[in-house]
Amino acid sequence: MRYATPASAKEAAGMLSKEKGAAFLLAGGTDLLVKLKMGMVEPDLVVDIKRIPKIDQIQTSAKGFTIGAAVSGSVIGQHKGLKAAWPGVVEAANLIGSDQIQGRATLAGNLCNASPAADSVPAMIAAGAKAVIVGPQKKRTVPVEKVVQGPGKTCLAKGEVIEAITLPKPEAKTGDAYLRFIPRTEMDIAVVGVAISLKLERGVVKKAKVALGAVAPTAVVVPAAARALVGSKLDDAALEKLAAACSAACNPIDDKRGTVEYRTRVAGVLAKRAAKIAFQRAGGAL
């Protein structure tokens, strides 16, 4: 296995695209090194992006936030501006593993690992996050929900690298929230995850986006769930409709972490709870 530390995202992309054998990008390594240890991958080349200048920083601009691909969860958790703007995304990012995992894990890594249960992905989707993708030739920007195509599968072509994740500046009176269900309090992989972001106008939900994790091969956006909320003040009827829409959108599997029935059911339960948090964060009164 060769190990390389390129000085730019473009150089990283070049290295990956030229490699004939199995090549992997290394960000925090909290997925990649587990796979390496378990013999699930046998890389010929590992390209570590952490030495790329500024890739471990969060930039704030009038348009929003640009989170470098090597920014770890703990850095995200300490960023006051980001926390104020997208508390749901920050919470989701901080739910990933322990403090030790937080010292390394990245949003882009969580996304590219393409696990159906990735915590930050539904939250990023609900918040309208985009991935800035650098290839050996060109750069493109793709909404996060378009990146993952199936378990372990992304839209990235050979040689493409995510350089950063962007989050828009939130509009006035918006709030987001992410909740997941795990049997313990920490160190578990989500059995169900629900992210909701919404915008209020005079106390009524004007816009909403709902995304679910761990209930289908990829995170799913649930327009019907969003419609259930729009126009409501989060009354019980709206919440019931939301829950029903979320449960209906589930297409999970039975596995060691949860059954189809349980996941479907709990998706609705968490959706209601997440909606309330997002609503309050947007300034709504329950």
Next chain:
Amino acid sequence: MSNATLVSTTVNGDPVQFACPTDESLMTALRNRVGLTGVKEGCGTGDCGACTVTVDGSLVCSCLVLGVEAEGREVTTVEGLSQDGELHVLQQKFIDHAALQCGICTPGFLVAAKTLLDRNPNPNETEIRYALAGNLCRCTGYDKIVRAVQDAAKDMRKASKKRR
């Protein structure tokens, strides 16, 4: 050793060089090549925290870091906690409170607890419990560990007040 790379790094304040295969974890390199067997392996996959160290001040599982990534960084292990022949307050409190039974988890807990108290000198019980959730202990039920950390935090706050 195929694909060995020479790594120059700082461990517990001392310059250290070691050669390791590129796919070897920092945990294995520290244990087998630097001789710091206080870094424990409980799982090798980031789940138990026994291998916890800091790299440039940030808390990590050394089993999920490549040895080659340590190039030019500063690594601190449990062996670096006591200074000038004196135990760190946390180390003393772990002994005083019987916060260890078998002790295999202790190095990881100490590094994690120190990182917590450096960042937050006055954590409440819940904050302590969540900050230590990445460290598994199967012997103690965590009770005496949490108490030891609370007591150490108290002493450390007192000491830093005095210094000021």
Next chain:
Amino acid sequence: MGHEQKYVDKKYEVVGTRFNRPDGIDKVTGKARYGADASAPGQLVGRVLRSPHAHASIVKINTSKAEKLPGVKAIITSADLPDVTGGDQGLADILENCMARGRALYDGHAVAAVAAVDEQTAAQALKLIDVKYKKLPHVTDVDEAMCESAPVIHDRIITRGVEPKPTKPSNVAARTQMGHGDIEAGFAEADVVIEKSYKTEQTHQGYIEPHACLASVNPDGTAELWVTTQGHFVFRNVCASLLGLDIAKLKVTSSEIGGGFGGKTHVWVEPVALALSRKANRPVKLVMGRDEVFRATGPTSSTSIDVKMGAKKDGTITAAVAEMRYQGGAFPGNWAMLGCMTAFACYDIKNNQSIGWDVVVNRPKVAAYRAPSAPMAAFAVESTIDELAKEIGIAPIDMRLKNVAREGTLAPYGPTYGPIGIEHTLKAVKDHPHMRAKLKKNQGRGVACGFWFNIGGQTCTDLNISVDGTVNLTLGTVDVGGSRSSMAMIAAEELGIPYEQVRANIADTTSLGHNDMTEGSRGTFSSGMATIFAARDAISVLKQRAAKMWGITEEDVIWENGQALATGDSHSNLPPLSLKEIAAKSGRTGGPIAGHNEVVADGAGMGFASHICDVEVDPETGRSTIVRYTVVQDAGKAINPDYVEGQFQGGATQGIGWALNEEYIYGDDGCLQNAGFLDYRIPVCSDLPFIDTQILEVPNPLHPYGVRGVGETSIVPPLAAVGNAIANATGVRMTHAPMSPPRVLAGIDTLEHAS
């Protein structure tokens, strides 16, 4: 020398106080050396190839490609571990478990092993070993394994304990029955009868340190083994027998042990490491990965248990029967028998009967796990008692007190109890402020009791006094939870010197006589007894020497507070001689001063506990949170209360993990799906509240200080305590442990459908 084992009430100077442990500094600084922390010149790395199938015959193993890989020094299969067990089926089973012999019996069963110059080479070599399997039908569930249609795992197993003797082999290794009284008459007397079936899933001890050893075998048959174990003397005997070595020529040193809880009482990879070293003629270090620990070392049984109990309106239990099925993995064990022995042990039930079925399945060989077999039986019985109490309308705690076992009660497994502490723990629970604390919405409280025998066994201890008066205490029982400190305290107490003057060490197998495992909570009990006797031996030597120094007869010397005093009118002017002074002169008064003891310590004293658990259940997700927990247990005498509390807390936490989330999950293919800490969910720090403890001391009459074993009982009550708390929080009686969120939610659903 005969020593008095009987309990004598006295005031203690050292025992019962809190001291820091002698190994503390090494363990907080990273200096302590555990199983994987040793190395030897020229050592190789050992790795094991394991079966990916639940049950398969091994058609062919081709190692030729792997052998050609540069750096590979030895490859072994079962052919390199010939059966020299001489017809001892127990040993033959151990051998077969260490390395499959023609057939892989479970997912993870060792099939071959390599020793190579480094980790990378060893890993590559494993991939180059070509094993041709022929898959066989498998069974992993205990109830299914008992069915007529189940694939029979061992042709040699004919059920023991059944009359007439079966003619056909089956997966049922043995049937046991015990109890007393007239069951039918008992049920006829009952006003209320409750009958329920329970299931508990398989759990693992989950020690954080994987098995690890460093083995070195010489061509002349001498060998050394450094290993993490609960009993290096037993490991020595077993390994020597399996490899055909002379016992005295195999030196086994126990490393610091990173947790065992019973799981390190059995050999798994040690014979393999020795065989690799023998073949490679170099030291071999073999460290298991976490996934190997889960797949191929001994978890506890999964069970299926039926309980039927009857009681009168006043709460008197008139009859109780239990039928329990325990799987022992791929090899027969006596786990169901232990379940039978413990099930009703907390109670005085006139008519009781327990029937146990020991069953084999395609899972790893079961090993002891802290009070092995008792938690499952207690889950079933203690849950049923709560149901009975509810039906009758009496408080569960009063129901238990009404039927509690006392001194003189005939235990279901035979003996009549001496002084025991179960009633004391129940009364303490009843009076505990925890019982009166207010519960919030969705919260419930449960109480449950637990029992464990505790064992004594063979022990051998040395005590050597140095010329400066400091003392080396040499022990042969591995220190799994701070016992060195307790032993040093006992020696200091007996000798009348400060704790700091005693240094306790664990000796290797060439330095002491045989010591049994540290298991059955025997460490402090038996080594403590041997320490007392060794110290008393040393005291008599000290008295002889003092007499010599004074020139008086030994009869006129007594030992008090760490010094010799001359008694009798003629010597009253002689100033006392301290241990230090006598030690300083020992070279001239007869040589080194030492005490020694070997003993088969009997009468470890039964351990009883009652736990209180408050749980909060999320009615929408079925998730349970432990909000408060209290352990009340009889320790006989707490030598070092810190470590007694630690045992209570640790055991309770393991029980809580089992109650809530821990379980082996097997796929339809018979393979283990959650062989890692991410999905085998042991409690993490943020899952728990502080665990309150109350130590009671009902002296064990058969120990000089009244000590009882304390290590195990605390894992017995939690399953039922949690289950009873959930029942009180939700109205749902959980009969399947772990009571994970999906199971609890399903339970809540059935309740809602019913109403």
